Amino acid sequence: MDIDEYMTGVGMRARQASRAMARAGTAAKNDALEAIACAIEREEAALKAANARDVASAREKGLDAAFIDRLTLSDKALRTMIEGLRQVAALPDPIGEIGNLKYRPTGIQVGQMRVPLGVIGIIYESRPNVTIDAAALCLKSGNAVILRGGSEALASNTALAALIKEGLAQAGLPRDAVQVVETADRAAVGKLVTMTQYVDVIVPRGGKSLIARLMEEARVPMIKHLDGICHVYVDDRADIAKALAVCDNAKTHRYGTCNTMETLLVARGIARAVLPALARGYRDKGVELRVDAAARAVLEGAEGLDATMLALVDATEEDWRTEYLAPVLAIKIVDGIDDAIEHINTYGSAHTDAIVTEDHDRAMRFLREVDSASVMVNASTRFADGFEYGLGAEIGISNDKLHARGPVGLEGLTSLKYVVLGHGEVRR
C-alpha cells in the first residue's frame, strides 16, 4: 500500500464529507448518534469478538496488564460508550448560532456565526473507547474526522468504524464523515499531521512522548497539552482546613492524571501550621516527598512528628520541572504570593494551578497573574476537566494559548466566522 496515496484519499474524502457535515441539521446529527448507539448494542457480540483478536495478539506481544485493560472492550466499557453517544446527542448543537449582530453606521449588520472547524484528525493510543467518544464529539460539532488509533486496536476500531458508518448512512449523512486509518504503518501519522490542505486541526490523545514526537513533525495546528505540572500554593492567609482538604485531594485523588498537583508551594508564614499535618497524610498514602531545605527544616522541627518516617528526599531544580504522574510530590517554601506566582510562571506547564487563601486581593491577583489555562481559588486542581466545568464532554485539554485553552468541549471544535448582512451597501 502506498501510504502517501492512501492518506491523500482519506484526506480528500474527509474534506468532501466535511461540507455536507457543515450543513447537516441538528436532528440528522442526533439521529446518527442514536443509530450508532443502537448498532453497538445490537453488535455487542461481534465487537467483543473483534476486540478479543486485538487482546490476544497484544498478549502475545507481551504487553502489560494496564495496556490490556485499556484495550479491552468490557461490558462496562461498551455501556459507557453507548451512554456517551446518547449524552452527546443530548447536548445543544453549537453550530449555526449567530451572535453579536450589530448595525454599523454604514448600514450593514455585522455578527459572528459558529461553524465547524472542518476536518479533525485524532491520534490516540490503543483505547477503542476513544474511537466512539471522539467520533461523537466531531460529528455533533459538524466536523468530519480521521481517527488514527493505536495499531494494537485495529480490529476493534475497524469494527466500530463500520457501525459508525452505518449510523451515519441511516441518518442521511456521508459515511466518510468518520474514517478510521486502516493501516498500522507509522508513516500514516506523519502524513496525517502534515496534510494542511485536508486537515484543519489535530487532537493528539496520549502520553508525552507521542505528543512531543508529533510536535516535531506537525504542520497542521494541534489542540494539545504536553504536560501538567500543576501547583497548589498555600498562602499564609489560608484557611487550614481548606488547605488540608485541597492539598490532599489535588495530589492523592488520582496520581496518573494531568491535573494532579506535582509541586506544593507553602508560604513561609503558615508552613509550621500546615506542612506537618499534610506530610503525615501523604506518608499514610505512600507519597514520596521531595523537599527544599526550608521545608525539611519545618518538618524535622515539627513536634509530635517523626520526620525520619517521612523518608524525605532533597528536591533538585529538576523536581520543579517534573510531572511525576506518580505518588511523588515536590514541596517548596516560598516567601509569599509574589514568589509563588514567579515560581509557577517559571517552572509550571500552564495547565492548572490553585491558591488556597481567604484574602480577596491575593485570590484575584493569583487568578490574573498566573498564566495557566485553569487558575483556581480554594479548589482542587483535579476539577480541571470538561465534565466538571460543565462542557458536557471533553475532547482533550489544551495548554496552548491560541484558540481553546483548558478543557476542550464541543465549542473548541468550532470557530466563529463573520457574517455581514446588507441591503446593497458599498464602501465609500
Add this chain to the structure above:
Amino acid sequence: MDIDEYMTGVGMRARQASRAMARAGTAAKNDALEAIACAIEREEAALKAANARDVASAREKGLDAAFIDRLTLSDKALRTMIEGLRQVAALPDPIGEIGNLKYRPTGIQVGQMRVPLGVIGIIYESRPNVTIDAAALCLKSGNAVILRGGSEALASNTALAALIKEGLAQAGLPRDAVQVVETADRAAVGKLVTMTQYVDVIVPRGGKSLIARLMEEARVPMIKHLDGICHVYVDDRADIAKALAVCDNAKTHRYGTCNTMETLLVARGIARAVLPALARGYRDKGVELRVDAAARAVLEGAEGLDATMLALVDATEEDWRTEYLAPVLAIKIVDGIDDAIEHINTYGSAHTDAIVTEDHDRAMRFLREVDSASVMVNASTRFADGFEYGLGAEIGISNDKLHARGPVGLEGLTSLKYVVLGHGEVRR
C-alpha cells in the same frame, strides 16, 4: 553580532516584560499610549530626520516610488499615527473581563477570564507607521511585542522605538514591553518565528511571498492570511441595482487590497440582465475581463454592446485560483447557488465572499455553507475590515480557522482562561 544570542536576549526580555504588562492597569496602559503620542508630536523634526536617512538610502538602492511612499513619514502619516494612538487609548480594555461565571453542582463556580496572549512578534515591511499601530494594539491588550520591520526603515523604527520606550517608562510600564529588532540580518526573522518558548504568536504583515516564506520556517503559531481570492456571487434572484453597485465597488474601490473581488460568479438565469451593464462599467474603469465561454457568449450576444471593445480574455483554470491585486477580474457563469458555493469552496482562499440575492433561504445557505472568514449578503467584500466591523482597529486579517478568523482587533490578541472559585471543594 551573534544573531541567535541577540534574539534570545530580546525574547527573554519580552517574556519578562509580558508578565508586568499582563497585570498592568487600564490607566497605566492608556497613559503610556498618550505619552507616546505626545512624544511623537514633540519629536516630529527628529523623527523626520531619521526617516530622511532611510528614504535617502532607499532611493540610492533604486527602490520604486510606491516603496518610497510607504516608507516616508509625511506630516499626514505622523498625524495618523498620533490619532491612532489616541483611538486605541479610547477603546475599552479587553483584559481581565470575567464572563460566564456559573455554579456547578459540586459547589465550585467556573468562568472564563480574558488575558493577553503574552509575547507577540510582528514582521512587516518598510512601513514605519506599522511600528506605532502594532505597538499600540499589543500594549493596550496587555502583551509585550517584538517588532521586526523592513531593514530599509531601521533608522525610523529605532527612533520611534525610543519614543515608545519613553512613553512606557513614563507610565511605569517596562521599557522592554516594546522592542524593535535592531539588525537588518534576515537570520533574526528565522530565529523570531522559531523561539516558541519566548514568542506566543507571530503576526506577519506583508505580501504573499513574505508570508509563504514564514509559513515554511515558523514553529510559533501565526495569525495570517496568505491571499484574498474573494468572490461575489450574483444569484438569479438578485436585485439588479444592488448587484451592479456591489460588484462595481467590490472590484474597483481599490485594486490592491486583500478584500477586493477577484472572481465574479453570475447565475445563468440573470447573466443577460446584469453582465453587459457590469462589463461596460468595468471597461470604463480599465478592468481586464477574463471570462469563461458562457460569459463570453452572453457578452458577445448582448444588444447595444460592442463586445470587441471589452477585449475579453479567455479564462483558464489558473484564473480561478489567482489573486490579481490589479484591475483584472475573472468572470464565470454558474448554474445556481450550489454551483457557486462549490466553486468558492474549491478555488477560494476562505477570506471574504458575498452573495447578492433577495431570497432568504439562499442568503442563509450561503452564509452557512461558504467556508470563509467573512461571508456577506448584499454588501461589498470591501467591508471586510476591522474598522468597518467595529473592532476599533485591526492588527491583521486571518483566514485560518483556529483562534481569530477574519479581521483581528484587540480581542484577537487575547485568549480566555478558565477561572474556578471554590470554598475548599475537592473532587469525589
